[in-house]
Amino acid sequence: MSRILIIEDEEAIADLEKDYLELSEFEVEIENTGDKGLARALSEDFDLIILDLMLPGVDGFEVCRRIRETKDIPILMVSAKKEDIDKIRGLGLGADDYITKPFSPSELVARVKAHMARYHRLVGSQAQTNEIVEIRGIRIDKTARRVTIDGEEKTFTTKEFDLLTFLAEHPNHVFTKEELFREIWDMDSIGDIATVTVHIKKIREKIEFDTAKPQYIETIWGVGYRFKV
Numbered sequence: 001m002s003r004i005l006i007i008e009d010e011e012a013i014a015d016l017e018k019d020y021l022e023l024s025e026f027e028v029e030i031e032n033t034g035d036k037g038l039a040r041a042l043s044e045d046f047d048l049i050i051l052d053l054m055l056p057g058v059d060g061f062e063v064c065r066r067i068r069e070t071k072d073i074p075i076l077m078v079s080a081k082k083e084d085i086d087k088i089r090g091l092g093l094g095a096d097d098y099i100t101k102p103f104s105p106s107e108l109v110a111r112v113k114a115h116m117a118r119y120h121r122l123v124g125s126q127a128q129t130n131e132i133v134e135i136r137g138i139r140i141d142k143t144a145r146r147v148t149i150d151g152e153e154k155t156f157t158t159k160e161f162d163l164l165t166f167l168a169e170h171p172n173h174v175f176t177k178e179e180l181f182r183e184i185w186d187m188d189s190i191g192d193i194a195t196v197t198v199h200i201k202k203i204r205e206k207i208e209f210d211t212a213k214p215q216y217i218e219t220i221w222g223v224g225y226r227f228k229v
Contacts, residue, residue, distance in 0.1 A: 002047040002116055003027045007037030007063060008078070009055050013101075017050060020105040021112065034058030041067050048116055050108075051095070053079035053086065061093055068094035072158045074115040078103070091198040094157045097185070098195070114186040119158060133168050135229055138207060138216065140165055147206075154206045159184060163196075164203050167217060167227035176224040200225060 004021055008014035009032050018028040029046075031037035034055035041049055041063070049067065053060035064075055077095040079086060080102075087098045096115055099108065122145075131142040139148045145161055147154050156164065162184050167175070177196040181187070185195070200219075204211045218228050 001025065001027045002120075003029065003045065004048050004050065004112065005037065005041055005044075005046045006030045006050045007032075007034065007041070007055065007060070008050070008052040009033065010052070016105060017108060020109050024109050024113065026112070032056075034060065034063050038063045038066055042070065046073060047119070048074045048076065048112060050076045050078060050112070053077060053081060053090065061089060064090065064093045064095050068157060074119050074158065076108075076111060076115065078108075087194060088198055091195055092202060096157070096159050111187065118162075118186050122158070122162065133165065135168055135171065135227075136216070138168065140168055149207055156203070156206065160199055160203050160206075163199050164207070167225065171227050171229040174220050174223055174226040180224070 004026050006014050006017055006028060008017070008030065011030075011032060014030045014032065018030060021028050029040070031040055035057040037051070037055070038058055040046075051060050051063055055063070060077060060079070064077065067073075067075065074096045075094065076097045076099060077090045078099045078101060079090075080100070090098050097111055099111065133140040133142065137150045140161075141147070142165060147156055147161065147164065163180065166180070166183055175183075177193045180196050181193055200217060201211075204214055204217060207216055208214045216227060218226050220226060
C-alpha cells in the first residue's frame, strides 16, 4: 500500500484529505507542523507528500527545499495563496504540483493518483541494460535516471528529468505547453500550465551555457518549446 504524508496545520483540512485518500486505499499519515513533517519526510519512506505552504515552525518552501536535497518523490504543494510568485517559487524549489485552496477532495485524489502512477512506472521498471540518450554533450541515462553535461553530473527532480528526456527523445519537434503538461503530468487541464514554464527554466539553468541564448531547448514564441539538435 502506498504511503502518503500530509503536512498541514489546519486539522479539519488534513482529516478531510486523509479520509478521501484512505477511501482510495492509500495509507496516510498527518503532521501539523513544518519541523515535525520535515523530520518524518526525511527519516521515513513515503511515496508522496502533500505539503501546505503556510506552516508553523518551518514553512512549506523550506520543507520542500530540504526534502528535495535527498529525495525525488512527488511533492504536491497546497496553499490559499493564489499569487503566481508563490507558485513559481514552490515549483522552482522542486514541488511537482501546486494546488490552490479551496479545492475539491476529488481533484486532490485525482492529482495524487496521476503523480503516483507516473512515478512508480518510471522508477519501478527494471531494465536489463541501461537506456541512454546522448545529444551534443548531454548524456541521459534513462534507467539510472542520471544526467551528465559534458561529463559533469547534474541533479534533476523527477519532473525535470521526465521533461528533459521527453524533449530530447523528440528532437526538432515543437510541443505546446498543453501537450507537454499532458505528457509529463498525465493530466488534462486540471493543472497549472505555468508549471511547464517553471520546469523549462530550471532545466535550462542546469544544461545551458547561457540561459539567455539557449542552445538546446528553444522557445518557439506563441507555440511552445523544442529540443534542437
